Amino acid sequence: NAGVTQTPKFRILKIGQSMTLQCTQDMNHNYMYWYRQDPGMGLKLIYYSVGAGITDKGEVPNGYNVSRSTTEDFPLRLELAAPSQTSVYFCASSSLAGTSGKGAYEQYFGPGTRLTVT
Amino acid sequence: KNQVEQSPQSLIILEGKNCTLQCNYTVSPFSNLRWYKQDTGRGPVSLTIMTFSENTKSNGRYTATLDADTKQSSLHITASQLSDSASYICVVSSGALGGNLIFGKGTKLSVKP
Numbered sequence: 184n185a186g187v188t189q190t191p192k193f194r195i196l197k198i199g200q201s202m203t204l205q206c207t208q209d210m211n212h213n214y215m216y217w218y219r220q221d222p223g224m225g226l227k228l229i230y231y232s233v234g235a236g237i238t239d240k241g242e243v244p245n246g247y248n249v250s251r252s253t254t255e256d257f258p259l260r261l262e263l264a265a266p267s268q269t270s271v272y273f274c275a276s277s278s279l280a281g282t283s284g285k286g287a288y289e290q291y292f293g294p295g296t297r298l299t300v301t
Numbered sequence: 302k303n304q305v306e307q308s309p310q311s312l313i314i315l316e317g318k319n320c321t322l323q324c325n326y327t328v329s330p331f332s333n334l335r336w337y338k339q340d341t342g343r344g345p346v347s348l349t350i351m352t353f354s355e356n357t358k359s360n361g362r363y364t365a366t367l368d369a370d371t372k373q374s375s376l377h378i379t380a381s382q383l384s385d386s387a388s389y390i391c392v393v394s395s396g397a398l399g400g401n402l403i404f405g406k407g408t409k410l411s412v413k414p
Contacts, residue, residue: 187344225305225390225404226345273344289335290402292344 185209187293189274195299196264204259204296206274214277215257216290217241217249219270226273232257264300272296303328305405307391313411318381322408324374324391332394336365336376339388339407348376348389381412 190205208215213234218226218241228241232251246268248260257276261268275290305326314320326334333352337345349358349365351374358365362379378385388407395401 223406225406226402227404228402275344289347289350292346294344295342 187274187276187291189272189293189296191296192294193297195301196261198264198266198300200264201260201262202264202298204261204272204274204298206257206259206293207255208257208274208276208291209255210276210278210291211254212276212278212291213254215251216275216277217247217257217259218273218275219243219268220273220295221270229259229272261298266300268298269300270298272298303393303395303403305391305393305403307389307405307408309408310406311409311411313413314381316381316383316412316414319377319379320381320410322376322378322389322391322410324376324405326372326374326391326393326403326405328372328393328395328403330395331369331372334365334367334374335392335394335402336363336374337390337392339390341387345390378410381410383412383414386410386412 187208216231217229220226227243229247230249232238235254238249251257273295274293277290308323335350336348339345348360348363351358351367353369364377367374388409390407391405393403
C-alpha cells in the first residue's frame with residue numbers, strides 16, 4: 184500500500200494562474216479531506232468528501248474547488264491563484280469520520296504539496 | 302469558539318530526557334482527542350486517539366492523558382531520542398459529520414545530543 188499520495192511536491196504559480204493538486208489513496212477509504220497549513224498555524228480544512236460524488240465545504244473553501252468521481256481520487260483545483268494561497272496543502276483519508284464513542288477512525292495524511300504564489 | 306491551545310510553542314531537551322507537552326481545548330461537542338507527530342516536510346502521523354472515557358493511552362514511549370472535565374490533555378515522551386525531534390499537534394474532534402477536526406498550532410520539539 185502506498186497510502187495517500189500527492190502530486191506535485193512543490194509548485195510555484197504566478198498570480199492568476201490555475202492548477203490542480205492531485206491526491207490518491209489506495210486504502211479504499213470513504214472519507215477524504217484537503218487541508219492547508221500556513222506557517223506557525225494549525226491545519227485548516229478546505230473541503231472534504233464522504234464518498235464518490237459527494238463533497239462539502241470546510242472552514243476555508245474560498246478560491247478552491249474539488250470533485251470526487253472515484254473512491255481513490257480527490258483533486259483540489261485552484262482557480263485564479265492569489266498570494267494568500269501560498270501554503271502547504273495536505274490531503275488525508277479515513278475509513279470513517281470520527282464521530283462518538285468507539286467510532287473514532289484516524290486520518291492518514293499524504294506528504295503534502297508546497298505551493299508558492301508570486 | 303472551538304479552539305485548541307498548545308504549550309509550550311517550542312521546547313529543547315537533551316537526548317534521553319523526558320518531556321511533557323500540554324493541550325487545552327474548548328471544543329463542543331467533544332468526540333475524541335488525537336495527538337499527531339509531524340516531521341519537517343512530512344504529513345502528520347497519528348500517535349494516539351482517545352475518546353472521552355479514556356484517561357490514558359500509550360504508544361511506545363509516548364503516553365497521552367486526557368481529563369475531559371478540565372478539557373486538558375498532555376503528551377509525555379519518555380527517554381527522548383533524536384528522532385523525536387518534530388512538531389506535535391493536538392487535534393480535537395467535535396464529532397460533526399465529516400469528521401470536523403480542530404487542530405492546535407503544535408509544539409516544536411528539538412532533541413539535542
